[in-house]
Amino acid sequence: MPPFVLVSRSAEYETRIRALLGERLAVVPGEFLTFGPEAVMSRVPEQPRIALLGPVLNFEETKGLVDALTAKHPDLGLIVVREQRSDLEDWVDELALHAVLSPEATDDTTMALLDRLADWLIMNDRAGAHDFDAPLAPEINQMPLVDLADPDESTGDVEVEVDLDVDVQPEPEPAVPGWEFPPLDSGQAAEAIAVVAPKGGQGKTTLAINVAAGLAKVAPNSVVLIDSDLQFGDITAALDLAPEGTIVEATSDAAIDELILKTTLTHHKGDFFVVASARSPELGDSVSPESLARLIEQLRGIFRFVVIDTTPGLGEHSLVALEHVTDAIFVSNLGVPALRGLRTELEMLRTLGLLPANRRIVVNQTEKNVGLTVKDAERILGTPVDIEVPRSTAVLLASNKGVPLIDDDPRDPASRALRALVAQIAPEAADARAQKRRRSA
Ligand SMILES: Nc1ncnc2c1ncn2[C@@H]1O[C@H](COP(=O)(O)OP(=O)(O)O)[C@@H](O)[C@H]1O
Ligand SMILES: [Mg+2]
Structure with missing residues (x-):
C-alpha cells in the first residue's frame, strides 16, 4: 500500500512529488472534491500514513477532507501544502494539522519534512517501523539510502541500510473500484x-x-x-x-x-x-x-x-x-x-x-x-x-x-x-x- 497520498489540483506539484516518492505515493486529483470528500475517500489507498493536501484547495475543501480522513484513519499524519498567507493561522488552529508545507519548498526541505513526520508517527506508535519503506524494486540494492536529516551530506558516501528481513514485497496496486451494471433480467431487456x-x-x-x-x-x-x-x-x-x-x-x-x-x-x-x-x-x-x-x-x-x-x-x-x-x-x-x-x-x-x-x-x-x-x-x-x-x-x-x-x-x-x-x-x-x-x- 502506498504510505503517502496527495490530493491537489496542481498537476505540476503532483509531478514533483511523484518524482520524489515514486511508488510510495498515491494521487487523487483535487477535481474529485466537486463531489465532496467521499468521492476522494474512495480513491485513497487502504491505509495511508501521511496525507498531503493542496495546493489549490480552499479552506472548506481542506476541512472536509481532514474530517473525513481523520475519522477513517485517526493515526494519519496531515500536511497542508499552501503558501504562507495571513490566514494560515486560522487553518492551523481549526484543522488538526501536523505541518504546513510551502509548494515552493525545495525537494530537500520537502523530503526532510516528510521523513521527520514519518519518524514522529513511528515513534508515537501511529505507524509501523517499515510502513514508509519503498516497495522492493530491483535497483534498491544499488541505491544509497540518503540521510535526509542532514541534507548537506547527501552527496557523500552513505551507508546502505536496507533491511532485507522485512517483508517489503510491493503490494498490488489497489484496484480501481470498478462497477458494472447487473445483467438485465429477462423481463426487462430494454x-x-x-x-x-x-x-x-x-x-x-x-x-x-x-x-x-x-x-x-x-x-x-x-x-x-x-x-x-x-x-x-x-x-x-x-x-x-x-x-x-x-x-x-x-x-x-x-x-x-x-x-x-x-x-x-x-x-x-x-x-x-x-x-x-x-x-x-x-x-x-x-x-x-x-x-x-x-x-x-x-x-x-x-x-x-x-x-x-x-x-x-x-x-x-x-x-x-x-x-x-x-x-x-x-x-x-x-x-x-x-x-x-x-x-x-x-x-x-x-x-x-x-x-x-x-x-x-x-x-x-x-x-x-x-x-x-x-x-x-x-x-x-x-x-x-x-x-x-x-x-x-x-x-x-x-x-x-x-x-x-x-x-x-x-x-x-x-x-x-x-x-x-x-x-x-x-x-x-x-x-x-x-x-x-x-x-x-
Ligand atoms: N460532425 C459534425 N460536423 C459539423 N457540425 C457538427 C458536427 N457535429 C455537430 N455539429 C454541429 O455542432 C453544433 C453542436 O452540436 P450539438 O449536437 O447540438 O451539440 P451538443 O448537443 O453537445 O451541444 C451544432 O450546430 C451541430 O450542427
Ligand atoms: Mg444538445
Missing part, C-alpha cells in the same frame, strides 16, 4: 443509452438523434429519445417536431399511469418517439433527478431502446441518468480542453461506480490537419476512441431541414460514422442494411 459530454456543443444532440433514428430502423416504433438537456434541449427543433407534451408532463405524477405517459410522447415519422425538453429552462428546473430516473425506468418497460440526450457536465440529472442506463456514449471534439474534461469525467464516473459497462468514446467534428490527431486524443483520454465522426456541412444542413443526418444524406462521411456507431450498439442494424443491399442487388 437497452438505455445516455449520450454524455462534459461541455456543450460537442455533438451530443446530433449523436442522440442519429442513434435513435438508426435504432428505429431495427426496432420501428420501439425507440424513444428523451431530451433531458433541461437547459438547452433542442431536439424538437432539430427534428422539426411540434411537441405533444414535454418532459415536465412526462415526469409528472399523473404520468405514472402508462396511458397518460404515452400521451406526452411526440412521434417522429422515422418510427421513433421523442420526450421533448421543457419549454423553458425555468420549467426544466421543476424536473427532479428522481423523476427523471423514474421516467427512464418506465420507458424501459415500454420500449426496446431508450436514448437519452443529457445536460452537459455531471450534474445530478446526468448522474441519475447514468445510474439507469446500460450504455453510455461519451463525446468530445478534438480540442485539448474538451478531451481533458472528458478524461476527468471518465475518471470521476469510474470512482463513483457510475461508468456503464457498455461505453463508447466518440470523437466528433474531426478534421484533417488541425494539429491533433485521433491518436493524440487517445493519449489524452487514456482510452481508445471507438468512433470518429468527421466534421461535415451535411450535419448542419440536415438539422436545418429537421431531418436526421443518416436519413438526409446517407453517403456523407459523418453519416457513415454515425451508422457505424448504431451498428456497435445494435449489430442487427448492420445486418439489416446488408440484407437490404443484397435484396436490391
Whole structure:
C-alpha cells in the first residue's frame, strides 16, 4: 500500500512529488472534491500514513477532507501544502494539522519534512517501523539510502541500510473500484443509452438523434429519445417536431399511469418517439433527478431502446441518468480542453461506480490537419476512441431541414460514422442494411 497520498489540483506539484516518492505515493486529483470528500475517500489507498493536501484547495475543501480522513484513519499524519498567507493561522488552529508545507519548498526541505513526520508517527506508535519503506524494486540494492536529516551530506558516501528481513514485497496496486451494471433480467431487456459530454456543443444532440433514428430502423416504433438537456434541449427543433407534451408532463405524477405517459410522447415519422425538453429552462428546473430516473425506468418497460440526450457536465440529472442506463456514449471534439474534461469525467464516473459497462468514446467534428490527431486524443483520454465522426456541412444542413443526418444524406462521411456507431450498439442494424443491399442487388 502506498504510505503517502496527495490530493491537489496542481498537476505540476503532483509531478514533483511523484518524482520524489515514486511508488510510495498515491494521487487523487483535487477535481474529485466537486463531489465532496467521499468521492476522494474512495480513491485513497487502504491505509495511508501521511496525507498531503493542496495546493489549490480552499479552506472548506481542506476541512472536509481532514474530517473525513481523520475519522477513517485517526493515526494519519496531515500536511497542508499552501503558501504562507495571513490566514494560515486560522487553518492551523481549526484543522488538526501536523505541518504546513510551502509548494515552493525545495525537494530537500520537502523530503526532510516528510521523513521527520514519518519518524514522529513511528515513534508515537501511529505507524509501523517499515510502513514508509519503498516497495522492493530491483535497483534498491544499488541505491544509497540518503540521510535526509542532514541534507548537506547527501552527496557523500552513505551507508546502505536496507533491511532485507522485512517483508517489503510491493503490494498490488489497489484496484480501481470498478462497477458494472447487473445483467438485465429477462423481463426487462430494454437497452438505455445516455449520450454524455462534459461541455456543450460537442455533438451530443446530433449523436442522440442519429442513434435513435438508426435504432428505429431495427426496432420501428420501439425507440424513444428523451431530451433531458433541461437547459438547452433542442431536439424538437432539430427534428422539426411540434411537441405533444414535454418532459415536465412526462415526469409528472399523473404520468405514472402508462396511458397518460404515452400521451406526452411526440412521434417522429422515422418510427421513433421523442420526450421533448421543457419549454423553458425555468420549467426544466421543476424536473427532479428522481423523476427523471423514474421516467427512464418506465420507458424501459415500454420500449426496446431508450436514448437519452443529457445536460452537459455531471450534474445530478446526468448522474441519475447514468445510474439507469446500460450504455453510455461519451463525446468530445478534438480540442485539448474538451478531451481533458472528458478524461476527468471518465475518471470521476469510474470512482463513483457510475461508468456503464457498455461505453463508447466518440470523437466528433474531426478534421484533417488541425494539429491533433485521433491518436493524440487517445493519449489524452487514456482510452481508445471507438468512433470518429468527421466534421461535415451535411450535419448542419440536415438539422436545418429537421431531418436526421443518416436519413438526409446517407453517403456523407459523418453519416457513415454515425451508422457505424448504431451498428456497435445494435449489430442487427448492420445486418439489416446488408440484407437490404443484397435484396436490391
Ligand atoms: N460532425 C459534425 N460536423 C459539423 N457540425 C457538427 C458536427 N457535429 C455537430 N455539429 C454541429 O455542432 C453544433 C453542436 O452540436 P450539438 O449536437 O447540438 O451539440 P451538443 O448537443 O453537445 O451541444 C451544432 O450546430 C451541430 O450542427
Ligand atoms: Mg444538445
